[in-house]
Amino acid sequence: MHRFANPAQFNRLADVVLPWAIGLTVLLSVAGLYYALFSSPPDYQQGESVRVMYVHVPAAWMGMFVYMVMAAASFTALVWRHPLALLAGKAAAPIGAIFTALALITGMLWGKPMWGTYWVWDGRLTSVLVQFFLYLGYMALWQAMEDEEKAGRAASILALVGVVNIPIIKFSVDWWSTLHQPASVMRLDGPTIDGAMLVPLFLMAAAYQAYFVVVFLWRMKLEINNRKLSVMRQASLQNTETQMEVAG
Amino acid sequence: MFDGLGFQAKSGDFVSLTGKNGSGKSTFLRVLAGFIPASEGAMGFSVDGESATGVARDSFLMVGHMNGLKPAFSLRQNLQLFSRLMTGRHIDDDSLLEAACTFGLAALLDESVQYFSSGQRHRSALTRFCLVPRQIWLMDEPTVGLDAENRQALAGLIQRHIACGGIVIAATHDPMGVSGQTLNMDVFRPTGNPSVDEDWL
C-alpha cells in the first residue's frame, strides 16, 4: 500500500502526466468550443441559446463526478488511512464546487431566455444547489480544525454522508415538482439529442475531464508540498529543542 | 510520539509514568484506554498464562484532567449516575456514603457540584474508583490539588486495589507513595528526527 502512498512517487507520476493532460485540455477545449459555437446547428426550438448547453451540461456532470471522486478518496482515507487520499479529497473539493457553481450559473443564464426566469425551485436545480452546499461544508470543516489529519477525516465522514443524500434528493424530483410549478423541468433524457449536438457535448465533457486532471494534479502537488513544509518545520523545531537540551 | 515503548503489567502491579511535559503521558493513557489507535504495536493480554485478544474497554476506569461531573446535579446524583452508567446497577446509600468518605466528601453529598471548588471536583472525580469495580485503573495526574491527607487516602486506595489483583497505571509528577515500577516516558522519545514522517521528505 505504501508504495502508492509515497508522496515523492506521486509527485514524479504527476510530473509525467501533467504535460500530456495540459495538452489534451487545450486541444479538446479548442475543438469542443469550435464545434459548440460554430459547427453545430442551432436548435429548432431553442435557437442559438442551445449553445449554453455545451458549457452547462458537462459542468453538471463534472460536479457529480468530482463529488464521487471526493467521496471515494474520503472512503479510502477513512478505511485504509491512506495518507494521500485525505489530500486527494481536499484537492478535489474546490474544483467540484467550481464546476457545480458553473453549472448553476450557466443554467440560470440558459433558463432566462428559455423559461423566462433565472431560477426555478425544481428538483434538479435544488439538488445541485444542495450538492454545492455539501462542497462548502466539506471545505469549511477542513478549515475548522487545527489538526489537519483530524479535520480531513471529519470532512471525509461528511463527504460520505453526503453521498447517501444525493440519490435521495434525485428521487425527490418528481414529488417536489408536482407540488410546485411542474413547468420547464430541465432534463438530460428529455429532448432526444441530435448527433450533431452530441459531438460538441462529448468533446466539451472530455475537455472538462482533462482540465480536472490538470488542476487536480496541481492541487495535489501543492498539498503535498504544504505537508512537506510543515513536516520540515516540525523537524527543525524539535531539533532545536534537542540541541538546547544537549547544550544546557 | 513514542518509540520502542514496551512494558508489562501483571495483576497486582502499580506503574507510574513519569516524564517531562509533552512526553506523551496523557496520550499513552488514552492509547491504553483504546481512545487512540496505536499506529504500530499492540497490547497483549493474557489470562492465566493464556493469551487473549485485546483488552475489553470495560476493564478500564480512567480519570483525566476533566472530571466528568455535571454541575446541574448534586454530588450524590453525580455518583449514582456514574455507577449506573458504568455498571447498570443502582448504588445503595451506605456504599455511596462510604465511597464519599474516602476523600472526605461526605458532608458535600447533597450539594450541587456547581458550587464546588476545583479541588473538591477533583476529589469527587477520584471517588469513582470506590464506586465501580474495574480491574485496570488509568489515572492522569491524580495527585494534583490534593493535600497530604487526601494523597494518603489515594495511596491507600491504590494499595488496596493492587492487593486485590488490580492494575493501576498513573501518569504523575509526584511520588505516589506506592511501590511499583516506574516508566520514564522521556526514554521512549524517538531519536533522530522525532515523529517526522520521512515519506513526506
Added chain:
Amino acid sequence: MSSMQTVSHGSVFFSLVNRDIKLAWSQGGGSLLAIGFFFIAVSLFPFGIGPEPQVLARIAPGVIWVVALLSSVVSLDRLYQADYEDGSLDDLALSPLGMLGVATAKVLAHWFSTTLPLALAAPALGILLNLPDNAYGPLVASLLIGTPALSLIGSVGAALTVAVRRGGVLMFLLILPLYVPTLIFGVGAVDAAVTMTDPLPHLALLGATTLIAFVVGLFASVAALNLAME
C-alpha cells in the same frame, strides 16, 4: 475482581437517556431554548409577510417545518459538546454500552426532550398561521415521523463539530443541506392534505428518509466521536 458481573445494558442505556433528558430540561439545557425559538421565529412571519389569512394558510406548513429544522439545530450544538468538554464523553466511552449505544441513547434523549416537543407544539402555531383544519393531522404525523431524522442527522453535525470552538455556525452549514429531503417530504405531506390529495406517499417517503438517517446517522456519529476523542 475482574470477573464481570452481568451488566444490564438496558439499565445503562435508559439511565443515560434519563440523564440527558434531565440535563436538557435543567438550567442551561437546550430544550426550552429550542421551543422558545420555535415560537418566536414562526411568529415573525406574519410581521414580515403580512397578516392576510390566505397567504399565511398557504405558507403555514412550510414555515412550521423550516423553523422546526432551525430550532432543532439550535439545540444540537451541545448534544455532544457538553459531555466532550467536561470529560464525561471519555467516561461514557468506557461504559458497557460502547459508543454506538451511547450515541443512540443521546439521540433518543434529544428527540424526546427537544424535537418531539416541537412536533407537539406545532398545532398551536398552526392555529396562529390559520392552517386549514384538515392539515393538522398530517402536520403532526409528518413531524412525528420526520423529527427523529432531525435528531439523527443533527447528531452527525454535532459529532463532527464537537471539538470545534464556535462550531455552532459551522453546524448549520453542515446539517441544513442534509435536512432537505426530510423537509421536502414533510412539507409535501401537509401540502397534499391542504390541496386535498393523498398525503400517504409523502409520509412513506418521509419514513424511509428517517430509516436511512437512522442507519447512516448513527454510524457517522460514532465515527466522528471516535475521531474527536483521539
